[in-house]
Amino acid sequence: MKLLVLNCGSSSLKYQVFNMQDESVLASGRVERIGMEDAILTHEPAGKEKIKQVKQILEHKTAILEVLEVLRSKQAGVIQDFSEISAVGHRIVHGGEDFSASVLITPEVMNTITECIDLAPLHNPANILGIEAARESMPDTPQVAVFDTAFHQTMPKKAFLYPIPMQLYKKYKVRRYGFHGTSHKYVSEKALEILNIPLESSKIISCHIGNGGSVTAILDGKSLDTSMGMTPLEGLMMGTRSGDIDPAAVLYIMNKEEYTLQDINSMLNKHSGLIGISGISSDMREIEEGLLNGNENATLAFDMYEYRIRKYIGAYAAAMNGVDVLIFTAGVGENSPILRKKICENLTYLGVELDSQANEIFSKSARMVSTPNSKVKVLVIPTNEELVIARDTQRIVSS
Numbered sequence: 001m002k003l004l005v006l007n008c009g010s011s012s013l014k015y016q017v018f019n020m021q022d023e024s025v026l027a028s029g030r031v032e033r034i035g036m037e038d039a040i041l042t043h044e045p046a047g048k049e050k051i052k053q054v055k056q057i058l059e060h061k062t063a064i065l066e067v068l069e070v071l072r073s074k075q076a077g078v079i080q081d082f083s084e085i086s087a088v089g090h091r092i093v094h095g096g097e098d099f100s101a102s103v104l105i106t107p108e109v110m111n112t113i114t115e116c117i118d119l120a121p122l123h124n125p126a127n128i129l130g131i132e133a134a135r136e137s138m139p140d141t142p143q144v145a146v147f148d149t150a151f152h153q154t155m156p157k158k159a160f161l162y163p164i165p166m167q168l169y170k171k172y173k174v175r176r177y178g179f180h181g182t183s184h185k186y187v188s189e190k191a192l193e194i195l196n197i198p199l200e201s202s203k204i205i206s207c208h209i210g211n212g213g214s215v216t217a218i219l220d221g222k223s224l225d226t227s228m229g230m231t232p233l234e235g236l237m238m239g240t241r242s243g244d245i246d247p248a249a250v251l252y253i254m255n256k257e258e259y260t261l262q263d264i265n266s267m268l269n270k271h272s273g274l275i276g277i278s279g280i281s282s283d284m285r286e287i288e289e290g291l292l293n294g295n296e297n298a299t300l301a302f303d304m305y306e307y308r309i310r311k312y313i314g315a316y317a318a319a320m321n322g323v324d325v326l327i328f329t330a331g332v333g334e335n336s337p338i339l340r341k342k343i344c345e346n347l348t349y350l351g352v353e354l355d356s357q358a359n360e361i362f363s364k365s366a367r368m369v370s371t372p373n374s375k376v377k378v379l380v381i382p383t384n385e386e387l388v389i390a391r392d393t394q395r396i397v398s399s
């Protein structure tokens with residue numbers, strides 16, 4: 001069975017084609033920097049040469065069409081016809097309170113995903129475009145939705161409710177949902193496997209740091225708390241998102257600048273975070289370059305970004321009365337030794353001891369970056385949201 005998985009992130013589209021007989025990857029790739037003049041499409045077909053194209057890709061729809069094209073292309077394609085694809089698995093960022101597991105996409109499921117657009121304005125529209133594009137090219141192929149929010153449905157009320165009048169939760173489901181669940185689940189299970197720790201007695205803090213970022217406290221294998229909230233805006237400072245901010249500051253700014261709801265939404269989601277503070281870029285690679293060159297704004301952006309991650313780690317150690325395992329994953333978490341170093345050197349009070357040499361090694365494999373004596377084991381685990389999505393998709397279409 002060949003499966004196509006589409007993972008539309010806020011700034012990227014990742015995809016993989018799997019042969020589920022042995023879970024081998026026939027092709028994988030990504031379109032990065034969607035929305036910029038110099039977006040990058042990287043396509044890696046198994047046994048063929050890797051392709052890299054830099055071109056203007058302003059929206060997710062264009063990105064998806066480019067991917068569907070390259071999958072069937074002469075030199076780099078891995079299928080001749082879409083009929084070879086048995087099912088398509090989609091990452092869906094917001095599923096509200098309705099989904100604690102993956103589902104086959106039906107018109108009702110589409111309605112719920114559409115209703116959740118307000119709650120994930122950078123993501124659900126891209127996810128819907130992915131479903132529509134796949135449906136246009138493969139009208140008879142089953143499609144499955146795998147939700148970022150599902151893993152966090154185990155959060156207790158004390159973690160998922162906001163301290164506002166209760167009727168707002170009852171009336172509108174205003175609550176914290178959490179995101180990147182597929183990734184937090186995958187890397188936490190992988191960590192337990194590597195360390196040979198039983199699921200039932202483990203305290204893990206998982207840091208998914210990509211363009212969007214979230215930290216999750218995982219107690220005995222279940223999400224206890226996570227930094228993102230009702231929308232993927234709460235929590236950490238991100239590439240373009242503010243993360244935590246006093247709600248009164250938002251009201252104040254709206255009043256002073258005469259902002260509409262759309263203006264303020266756009267300001268907080270698209271023009272804040274690394275780009276808002278540095279004025280340089282939302283891409284951590286460019287922030288790090290600025291940091292190394294002594295650029296003041298880039299240095300400030302980096303320091304704030306790191307500090308806010310570290311504060312969440314401290315909070316979640318408190319929430320679980322300790323931590324055994326600290327995981328770094330996603331674009332920045334996997335590829336930024338300097339960020340991991342800055343975070344870990346201020347966590348010695350918890351018993352974190354980073355192995356500075358191991359930390360500098362770049363690798364696509366999961367690895368330990370703490371010293372043998374470190375009380376808290378620190379791991380870098382490349383996430384694989386696509387594999388989790390493929391497994392769920394296979395399970396659902398086979399049943």
Ligand SMILES: Nc1ncnc2c1ncn2[C@@H]1O[C@H](COP(=O)(O)OP(=O)(O)O)[C@@H](O)[C@H]1O
Pocket residue numbers: 009010011012209210211212239282283284285288330331332335336
């Ligand atoms: N070598 C690297 N060093 C530092 N940051 C990197 C590196 N490679 C990628 N990144 C960061 O990873 C981010 C993308 O992470 P990713 O998890 O793919 O994001 P998303 O899924 O939210 O689009 C980029 O914005 C970039 O800042």
Ligand SMILES: CC(=O)OP(=O)(O)O
Pocket residue numbers: 008009010011093123148179180210211212213232
């Ligand atoms: C939920 C979210 O922020 O996703 P991403 O990191 O892929 O943008």
Ligand SMILES: [Mg+2]
Pocket residue numbers: 009010210211330
């Ligand atoms: Mg992502």
